[in-house]
Amino acid sequence: MNSSKINRIKDNAFKYFGIACTVFGLAMLAIFLGNIIIEGIARIDWAFITNFPSRNPDKAGILPALVGTLWIMGLTAVIAIPLGIAAGIYLEEYGKKSKLATLLEINISNLAGVPSIIYGLLGLEIFGRIMGMGGSLLAGASTLSLLILPIIIVSTREALKAVPSSIKEASFAMGASKWQTVWHQLLPASFGGVITGIILALSRAVGETAPLIVIGALAYVPFVPASPTDEFSVLPIQIFNWISRPQKGFAINAASAIIILLMVTFIMNGIAMYLRNRWQKKVKW
Amino acid sequence: MSHLDIELQQLKTETMKMWSLVNLQLVKGKDSLLKLDKDLAREVILSERRVNAYELKLDRDCENIFALFNPVAVDLRFVLAVLKINNNLERSGDIVEGIAKFVLNVDSNFDTKLLEITRVVEMYAAANNMMETVLEAFDKEDTSLARKVFQQDELLDDINIKANAIIADYIRNHPDNIDATLYLLSIIRKLERVGDQAKNMAEEIIFYIEAKVLKHRSKIEKNKE
Amino acid sequence: MNKLDANNVNVFYGSNKVIKDVSISIKQNTVTAFIGPSGCGKSTFLRLFNRMNDYIDTFKMEGKIEIDGSNIYDKQIRVEELRKQIGMVFQKPNPFPKSIYENVIYGLRIQGIKDKKILDESVEQSLKQAALWDEVKDKLKDSALALSGGQQQRLCIARTLAVQPTVILMDEPASALDPISTAKIEDLIYQLKSKYTIVIVTHNMQQAGRISDKTAFFYMGELVEYDETKTIFTNPKQERTLNYVTGRFG
Numbered sequence: 001m002n003s004s005k006i007n008r009i010k011d012n013a014f015k016y017f018g019i020a021c022t023v024f025g026l027a028m029l030a031i032f033l034g035n036i037i038i039e040g041i042a043r044i045d046w047a048f049i050t051n052f053p054s055r056n057p058d059k060a061g062i063l064p065a066l067v068g069t070l071w072i073m074g075l076t077a078v079i080a081i082p083l084g085i086a087a088g089i090y091l092e093e094y095g096k097k098s099k100l101a102t103l104l105e106i107n108i109s110n111l112a113g114v115p116s117i118i119y120g121l122l123g124l125e126i127f128g129r130i131m132g133m134g135g136s137l138l139a140g141a142s143t144l145s146l147l148i149l150p151i152i153i154v155s156t157r158e159a160l161k162a163v164p165s166s167i168k169e170a171s172f173a174m175g176a177s178k179w180q181t182v183w184h185q186l187l188p189a190s191f192g193g194v195i196t197g198i199i200l201a202l203s204r205a206v207g208e209t210a211p212l213i214v215i216g217a218l219a220y221v222p223f224v225p226a227s228p229t230d231e232f233s234v235l236p237i238q239i240f241n242w243i244s245r246p247q248k249g250f251a252i253n254a255a256s257a258i259i260i261l262l263m264v265t266f267i268m269n270g271i272a273m274y275l276r277n278r279w280q281k282k283v284k285w
Numbered sequence: 286m287s288h289l290d291i292e293l294q295q296l297k298t299e300t301m302k303m304w305s306l307v308n309l310q311l312v313k314g315k316d317s318l319l320k321l322d323k324d325l326a327r328e329v330i331l332s333e334r335r336v337n338a339y340e341l342k343l344d345r346d347c348e349n350i351f352a353l354f355n356p357v358a359v360d361l362r363f364v365l366a367v368l369k370i371n372n373n374l375e376r377s378g379d380i381v382e383g384i385a386k387f388v389l390n391v392d393s394n395f396d397t398k399l400l401e402i403t404r405v406v407e408m409y410a411a412a413n414n415m416m417e418t419v420l421e422a423f424d425k426e427d428t429s430l431a432r433k434v435f436q437q438d439e440l441l442d443d444i445n446i447k448a449n450a451i452i453a454d455y456i457r458n459h460p461d462n463i464d465a466t467l468y469l470l471s472i473i474r475k476l477e478r479v480g481d482q483a484k485n486m487a488e489e490i491i492f493y494i495e496a497k498v499l500k501h502r503s504k505i506e507k508n509k510e
Numbered sequence: 511m512n513k514l515d516a517n518n519v520n521v522f523y524g525s526n527k528v529i530k531d532v533s534i535s536i537k538q539n540t541v542t543a544f545i546g547p548s549g550c551g552k553s554t555f556l557r558l559f560n561r562m563n564d565y566i567d568t569f570k571m572e573g574k575i576e577i578d579g580s581n582i583y584d585k586q587i588r589v590e591e592l593r594k595q596i597g598m599v600f601q602k603p604n605p606f607p608k609s610i611y612e613n614v615i616y617g618l619r620i621q622g623i624k625d626k627k628i629l630d631e632s633v634e635q636s637l638k639q640a641a642l643w644d645e646v647k648d649k650l651k652d653s654a655l656a657l658s659g660g661q662q663q664r665l666c667i668a669r670t671l672a673v674q675p676t677v678i679l680m681d682e683p684a685s686a687l688d689p690i691s692t693a694k695i696e697d698l699i700y701q702l703k704s705k706y707t708i709v710i711v712t713h714n715m716q717q718a719g720r721i722s723d724k725t726a727f728f729y730m731g732e733l734v735e736y737d738e739t740k741t742i743f744t745n746p747k748q749e750r751t752l753n754y755v756t757g758r759f760g
Contacts, residue, residue, distance in 0.1 A: 166604035170666070173560060173598040174617045175590045175673060184620065189607055287693065288700045288720055352743035353719035 033262075040255025048256060052222055053238070057249025062257050064221040065238035068137070069206055069264065071225055072234055075141030076148065076205050081198055084149050088156025088194075089182055112150035119147045120214030128215055135216030138228040143211050148201035155197020159190035192279025199272035203265040209236035235261045289354045293363060296346050297423075300367050300374075303339035304420045307374050310336065310381045311416060311479070315409045317388045318472070321395070329385035336378035343371040359493065366493035370423070373482045373489075377416070380475045380482070387468045395465055403451050405473055408444045411437055412476050415483040422487065428494050431487040441480035448473045511579070513538040513677060513707045514559060519573035521554060521731075523566065528554055530731040531573075536724075541699060541708045543722035543739065545715055547759065550728040552711045556679050559709065560596040561589050577677065594621070597670035601682040603662035605654035605669070610646050613654045613665055617673035632672050640668035641698050660691025667698065678702065680710040684717065696721050715755060719743050727751045 051061020091108075095101030123143025133139035163186050171181040187194070212234060220241070221233040235257055242254040310329055317325035347368045350356060356364050400406055415437045422431035452470045456463055488499045514536040521529035529551050536542050544552040554563065561582065563569045575582050582592055594617070605613050612619075614633045623629065633650065637643040642664040646657070654665055663683060670678060680699070684692040699708055699721050712718050718725050719739060726736040727750070735742065735751040746752045753759050 164604070166600060166602055167606060169562065169600060170604045170606065170669075171616070172565070173562065173593055173600075174620065174669065175593040176616075176620045177590055180620045184616070185606060287697055348744055349740050353739060355716050355719070 036255045036258050036262075039252055040257075040259050043252050043256040044259060048253075049260070053220055057245075057247055057253055060242075060250070060253055062235065062238055062260065064224055065233045065235045065257070066260065067224050068217075068221070068232035069234045069261075071137050071228070071232060072141050072144060072212075073202055073206055075137060075228060076144045077198070077202055079141055080145035080148050080152055080201070080205075083145070084152025084198070084201075085156050085194060087149070088153045088160065089186075091153065092157045092160045093178060093182055093186070108150050108153055112154065116147055116208055117210045117214060119143055120211030122146065123211060124214050124216070133229070135218065135231050136229045137225055137232045140212050140215050140217060140232065140234075141228070143215055144205040144208060147208065147211060148205050151201040151204065152198055155201070156190075156194050159193025159197065160186055162193060163189045192276045195279075196272045196276045199268050199275075203268040203272075206234075206265060206268070207236060207261070209234075209240055212237060213240075235264075289350075289356065289360060292350055292354060293356075293360060296343070296350065296364070296367055299339070299343060299346065300370060301420065301424060303336065303343065303371070303374055304416075304423070306332070306336055306339065307378050307381070308413065308416050308420065310378060311409075311413050314381045314384045314388075315406075315413065317385060318395070318409070319400075319406065321388065321391065321393075323389055326385040326388040330382055330389075333378055333382040336375060340371055340375040340378075343367065347371070359496075362493040362496060366489040369489050370486045373486045377479055377482045380479050384472050384475055387472055391465050391468055393462075393465060395469060396459070396462060399455055399462075399466065399469065402455070403448055403469060403473060404444050405469060405476070408441055408473065408476050411440050412479045412483070415441075415480055419483050419486045419490065422490050426490075426494055428491050431490045434483055434487040438480045438484050441477050445473055445477040511538070512536060513578065514709070515574075515576040515579075516555075516558070517574045517576075519555075519558065519571065519575060521551070521558065521563070521572075522568075522570040524568040528731050529558075532728075532731075532733040534726060534733060534736055536707060536709060538707050539703060539705070540723040541703050541710065541721055543718035543725045544709070544711045544728060545713075545718050545725060546728035546734075546754070548713070551731040552726075552728045553681055555728065556681055556709060556711045557598075559677070559679055560593050560598050562598065564589065594673050595675050596677040596679060597673065597675035598679045599663070599666050599670055599681070599683045602686050603659055603666055605657070605662050605665050607653070607655055609651045610654050610657070610665060611650040613669050614672050616669060621673070636668040636672040637665075639671050639702070640664045641694065641701075642668055658691070660687050660694060663687060663691065663695060664698065667695075667702075671702075675706065677707045677709065680708065682711055682713060685713055692717075715743075727754060729754070 048061050049066065050063050051059060052063055053065075054060040087108075091101060091105060095104070120143060123139060123146065127133045127139040127142045128135065131139075133142070167185050167189060168181055171185045176184065217237050218231055218233050221231065223230075225232045239254045239257045239261065242250040242257065245251075310332055313325055313329050313332075316322060317329065347364050350364050354360075415434050418430060418437070419434055422428065422434075448470060452466055456466055459466070491497055491499055512535040514534075516532060516534045519529055519532045520527060532555060544556060546552045557563045558571065558575055559577075559582070563571070571583065577592075577596065581587070606616060608616075611633055614636050615623075615629045618629060618632055634643060634647075637646060642661060645661060646652075646665075654662065657665060663686075667678075667683075683699075684695045687695065696717065699710065702708060703723075710718075710722065722739045724737065725739040725742040727734045727742065727746075727748075729750055735746055735748045737747070741747075742751060743755055746755060
C-alpha cells in the first residue's frame, strides 16, 4: 500500500466520522423536538396563549409570560443595539491604536465567556438595588443587554471587517471623514451582518432564564406588564416553574410553552437569515 | 483618436513637409539649370541644410515612437517605411544639391541643342513628376498611384542609357565644350538616381500599406502584383 | 511653477526605511509616471501626496511635500480638504455598492451639496469627461457594480473628477483591465492632461512610455532617475534604469 492510498483511507475515515458526529447531534435534537411536539402540540390553543397562569393546569395560560418576553426583547433591543453598534464601530474604526482600546478588546472577549448567572448577580446589585429598579422589566432588560452586548459588539466588528478596505480607501480618497465613511459606506455595506448578529443576540436573550431569576422575575404573574417598571415573568421562567410541579398537566403545559418559545426564536433566526441573504445579494464585491 | 494615432499623424505631416521641401529643391534645381541661375543654385545648396535638419528630426521622432509606443502591424510598417523614406528623401536632397553645385561650377550656358537631344529637361520633369506622384500616393495611402512610378522610371532609365552615346557623339563634334557636357552627363546620372529613390519610396509605401515586399523584383513582377 | 514638490522625503514603516531621500518636482498639466519593480516604493511614494499612508499604524515620514508651495503634512492642513484637491484612482476598480449616479456625486454629497441641479450637472459633466456618459446615460440609477471592469474604472475616474481636483493620483489604474479597456483609460489620461496634473504608478513600462511626459524610476526606495519619458526610454543616464527598461533586470 502506498502513501496516497493510506491518505485516501484516512480521508474517508474522517469523512464518515464527521458524518456520524453530525447525525448524532441532529438525531438528538430531532428526538427532543419530536418528544416535545408529541406531548405539547395538542395543548396549544388560543386560550392557552391568552389565559393567565392558574393552579389548574387545564386553565393555565402563558399570556403574562409571553408579553413579558416580548417586553424584555423590545427593551433589550432598545438598550443593547445602539450601545453595541457604537462600541463595535469605535473599536473597529477609531480606537485601533490606543492601549485603552486593546484593553477594552480583551475585556469584551472575556465578557462574552462569563456565565449568565454572574450577569444576573451584577444586574441584581447594580440595577435592582443600587439603581432601585427592583425586579422590574427595565432591570431585566438592562441585565440581558449587558449579557448580549459582547455578542453585538463582536458581530458588528466582524461585519465591518468584512467590508473590503478598497471601499474605505475610496471613500477617504474622496475627502470623506471617518464618520462619513462609516455612515455612508461601512454601515450600509455591513448592515446584513450587523442585523444578523443583533437578532441572534436577541434570540439568545429571549432564552435566558438564570439572570432573570436572580434579578427576581416572578414565577406567578397574574397581570400583563404594561410599563417598563412593572414586574414580570418570561417564558423560560414559566416553563421552569411548570416543569417543577408534580402534576402531569403542568408538564404538558411546559411542553406547549417550549413549542411557543422555540417558535419565537425560530422566527427570529429566520428573519436574520432572510435579511442576511437579501443584503448579500444586494452587495456583491 | 488614440494617442499613437496622433503621433503617427504628426509623423506623416512632418514627412510630407520634408518631402515637399525636397520636391521644391528639385524644381529650383531644374530652373537654375535651364537659366543657369547661380543665385538659385546657391539657394538650393543652402536649403539642403533644412533637408538635413528634417532628416535628423524624423529619425528622432521614429526612435521615440518605437521606444514609447511599441507600434505593431501596420503602425510598425508605417514607422519603418517613414524611417527609410526619410533616408531616401535625404539622399534625393543630396543629389539635387550636387546638381546645383554643378550649375555653380559651369562657366557658360549649356548648349540648348544639347539639352534638347539628351532630353535632360524631359528627364528632369519626369523625375519631378515621379516625386510628386509618390508623395501623393503617400498622402492618400494609394498603392496604385505608387505603382505608376515604376512605369515612369523606365523613361529615366531609357534617357540615361542613351545619354552615353549622345554625349560621346556631341563631344566629338564640339570638343571646345567638354566641361559643360561632362557636367550634363553627371546631371543625367544623378537624375536617374533621383528616379531610383522615388522608386524605393514607392516600394516602402506599398510595403507599409499592403505588407508586400517588392524590393529586388523585376519590373514585370512589380506591375503584376 | 511646480504643482507638486517633494524634498528629501524619507518614509519608515516601523524601523524599515521604504523611501530613501527622494526629491521630485512635478509640473502642472503633465503626466508623470512612476515605474520600478514591485516593492520599490513607488506606490508608497504616490500615496504620500494625498496622505493615504496616514492609516498605516507604523508609518512615519520625514521631509516635505508641497502642493502649490504649501506643505501638505502641515498641522494646519485638513486632510479632507487636501483630498478634494488631490483625487486618487486605485488599482482595482472600487465603485461604491450604490447607483452610478450616487457614485459620481458621492464627493459632493459628503461636502453637503444637495441642490439637484448642481448634482445632475456634475454627473453629466464628470461622466462625459471620463468618456462614460454615452454608455451609462440611460441607466444612471442602476448599480455601479453591474458595469464591466473598464467601465467601473472610468466611473471611479468620473467620481474623482466630480469634486474638481487639480491633481489626480493613479495607482496602476489599468492593471486589472483587459487591453481594450486599458487603451480607453490611457486615451482618457491623455485627454485629462490638459486640465489636471496626473501622477501614475504603473507596472507596465510601455504604458509609461505611451502616456507620460516624464518618468521616474524607483528602485529599493530610491529615486534612481527622473527625466523626460523620451530620454528614459531611449537614452537613460543610469545603468540601473537602462537594465530595467530593457528588461535585463536582476
